Amino acid sequence: MPEADLETLFEYKIEQRLDPFIPFISEKAATANINEVIPVSEQLTGMQLFEPGQLNLVAIVMAENKDFAMAEDTTGKGYILNTGMKIGKRGVITAIKANAVTIEETAYTRAGKKLTSTVVMLLKKEGEE
Secondary structure (H helix, E strand, O other): OOHHHHHHHOOOOOOOOOOOOOOOOOHHHHHOOOOOEOOOOOOOOHHHHOOHHHOEEEEEEOOOOOOEEEEEOOOOOEEEEEOOOEEOOOEEEEEEOOOEEEEEEEEEEOOOOEEEEEEEEEOOOOOOO
């Protein structure tokens, strides 16, 4: 074969190729704790801006077809809470009972393990702190 044909046969084109000497695992990924909870990446809106501990439950209304609760923030502004509503970074209101609102919080670890916890907001009697 002529020498010119050999050069085109073994020509290495670098365009559109990854560097073969870059490590597959970054230093951050190698040192990450697999049990660390993944932070929330979605944009938080409405009641997701408040964690349940930042709100005071002030009233619960038990209607025939739909129960709802009312809560106040620290400034005294009121909000209506419904079953299925998202609250806090990871919570969803699962039940509204006569004296409490139950919230289920779900988080995932880096290993993909699902962690759930239940938060209960109690309706305090008048004068109770």
